[in-house]
Amino acid sequence: MLNAVKELNGYPKHDPEHRSGHANGKANGKANGHRNGTTEHHDEPAAKQAIEAAVRTILANVGEDPDRQGLIGTPDRIARMYDEILAGYKTDPVKLVNNALFDVDYDDPVIVKEIEYYSMCEHHMLPFFGRAHIAYIPSDKVIGLSKIPRIVEMFARRLQVQERMTRQIAEMIDEILQPQGVAVVVEGSHMCSMMRGVKKEHPRMMTSYMIGKYKEDKELRREFMDQLRK
Numbered sequence: 001m002l003n004a005v006k007e008l009n010g011y012p013k014h015d016p017e018h019r020s021g022h023a024n025g026k027a028n029g030k031a032n033g034h035r036n037g038t039t040e041h042h043d044e045p046a047a048k049q050a051i052e053a054a055v056r057t058i059l060a061n062v063g064e065d066p067d068r069q070g071l072i073g074t075p076d077r078i079a080r081m082y083d084e085i086l087a088g089y090k091t092d093p094v095k096l097v098n099n100a101l102f103d104v105d106y107d108d109p110v111i112v113k114e115i116e117y118y119s120m121c122e123h124h125m126l127p128f129f130g131r132a133h134i135a136y137i138p139s140d141k142v143i144g145l146s147k148i149p150r151i152v153e154m155f156a157r158r159l160q161v162q163e164r165m166t167r168q169i170a171e172m173i174d175e176i177l178q179p180q181g182v183a184v185v186v187e188g189s190h191m192c193s194m195m196r197g198v199k200k201e202h203p204r205m206m207t208s209y210m211i212g213k214y215k216e217d218k219e220l221r222r223e224f225m226d227q228l229r230k
């Protein structure tokens with residue numbers, strides 16, 4: 001049942017061919033569809049060492065001394081931190097939703113708003129963060145409330161662009177629940193724009209992705225947007 005979800009999840013970790021230049025979100029799931037990021041745990045020590053070596057190289061080349069006291073442990077800290085903030089590659093979406101689907105006779109919108117997330121922009125490897133707001137109109141199933149933030153987290157804890165993350169969240173909910181409609185709105189503050197250029201303005205980026213009734217029905221969309229302003 002969750003084939004497309006597995007596709008969405010599949011960014012291969014150790015395939016150099018796929019490491020660079022997926023600026024276009026559409027290319028990702030499709031190109032790597034047969035792969036699943038959840039299986040490649042065997043060479044994690046090698047991956048960690050490679051990250052450490054890369055961080056050392058960066059430190060040495062920005063004019064630092066990688067061996068000075070404050071920096072000596074930095075490559076190790078960064079490698080371990082990536083394990084946490086990029087953990088979404090290893091999350092198994094099937095396990096994530098396991099046993100959390102419930103049959104219901106209810107067809108008004110279910111809205112979960114103000115879901116805090118932290119992600120990493122894939123263009124600069126700097127954080128972007130904010131809130132995600134999600135609505136769906138059940139057909140005959142709902143998902144446990146705690147699972148929705150975990151779906152957001154699974155997609156946030158990767159190298160991302162906000163537009164693709166928004167779509168992936170919507171598509172996963174659509175696939176799991178096959179609801180009458182899904183709406184996802186994401187707000188993001190991007191460190192890569194906040195730290196650079198004109199520093200006075202911190203525009204927040206808004207992205208949205210609508211499926212089914214939310215795409216077709218303007219009134220439903222407006223209702224959802226009104227809810228977000230409260």
Ligand SMILES: [Zn+2]
Binds near residue numbers: 122123126190193
């Ligand atoms: Zn960026």
